[in-house]
Amino acid sequence: MEAGANRGGLEGELIARMAKRQERKRQELLALALGVKLGSKGTLLWKPIKLLASCPQISSPVVRRSALKDTPEKLSSYEKIHNFKVHTFRGPHWCEYCANFMWGLIAQGVRCSDCGLNVHKQCSKLVPSDCQPDLRRIKKVYSCDLTTLVKAHNTTRPMVVDMCIREIELRDGEKADISASAYADINIIAGALKLYLRDLPIPVITFDLYSKFIQAAKLPNAESRLEAIHEGLLQLPPAHYETLRYMMAHLKRVTTFEKYNLMNAENLGIVFGPTLMQPPEQNALTTLNDMRQQKLVVQLMIEHEDVLF
Structure with a gap:
């Protein structure tokens, strides 16, 4: 009490x-x-x-x-930098930023592989973060930057996340079919969701905010921990925040059927902690040392989903 x-x-x-x-x-x-x-x-x-x-x-x-x-x-707030790569243009080309001619026979400038913008290499440093990805240039869904994908598909979250979560929730709780044929199928769907999240080039909790969340989990005071996690959430890119919010709402619903699926917030934190947040240096020792904090961050976000988001 x-x-x-x-x-x-x-x-x-x-x-x-x-x-x-x-x-x-x-x-x-x-x-x-x-x-x-x-x-x-x-x-x-x-x-x-x-x-x-x-x-x-x-x-x-x-x-x-x-x-x-x-x-x-609002998609207008989904700011995205251009993904410029050195490019050799065939025939005359003009920079779409300064409108000057691109001189040379090879590697005259750079082209954004997401939207097709062509500019001088020096001009690429001046171009604003207003990339509008062209769906025709997005060749894959998995291992594609999260913001790039949602802007290309004109959605707020990746369609993979929405589709997998909808299907999982249809089979959760009392409606769960644990027969041999159905059980394998639901594991495939859950595995597809985890694989998508794990293969993101930038995790849902981004590399630059990883240490902030880890340090938040280490705070001794419970109120300070939640406050620090909330501050970190507000700094996430909009597409990452929306995806995380949707995931935590789903996992919170999963915990309401704990007696059927045996998954409470702590267990889900163990499963999804290393998937949603990864250290930028990809060091095995760092990952091992941070596992407890990774688990705790996800656990607290699930338990306090209605307050934090």
């Missing part, structure tokens, strides 16, 4: 802290809907905006959560 009360108090404090951050997001969302900008000139308009925010229709937790979750799914 005491442990439950402490856990409830912890989640309550964390929700209060996160609510302050989300308040600013809600203000920006309302300002955007009214066509105004927040700032020195927008302060005069802030009072009516604040009154609007207090309306039941807007402040409803369900509507507010839906609005906030829809915001990162």
Whole structure:
């Protein structure tokens, strides 16, 4: 009883802290809907905006959560850098950034292998991160950069993740068919999902944020751990965040059928920890030393999915 009360108090404090951050997001969302900008000139308009925010229709937790979750799914926010490779052009070619001629017989410039943009090598350092992948250039689904794939297919998450999770959930819990023929099939589907996540060139929890999540798991205070994990989640690229959010919601549902599938949050953390987060140096010793923290990060994200995402 005491442990439950402490856990409830912890989640309550964390929700209060996160609510302050989300308040600013809600203000920006309302300002955007009214066509105004927040700032020195927008302060005069802030009072009516604040009154609007207090309306039941807007402040409803369900509507507010839906609005906030829809915001990162806008494809325009899925920023992606170009994937330039040295290229030899046949015939005259002009740089699509500076509009100057590309001189030389070989290796005159670089071409983005995802969208086909042709520029000088020196101009490639100045091109903004506005790559719009062309589906005709994306030759594979597995081992393809996550953001590249979702932008090419005009989706918020990889279709592999959606398709596999939908099929797995159709067979979970009391509906699970554990006969020999069906059992092998569901393992194949689950294996396909894990293989896709494991083969991503950049893991769902990106290399540059790996150490931040590992250090968060090492914090002795439970509240600080959750706060640090939440901070890390906010720094993920939108496509990675949305994929992780969808995965954690699915795994949270899996745990509700623990008596059938024997998979609680800790067991799922052991299974998915090394899949969702990998050390950038790919060192076996580092991976072994970090396994406990990897497991704990995923376990906490599952247990507190409704608070962290």
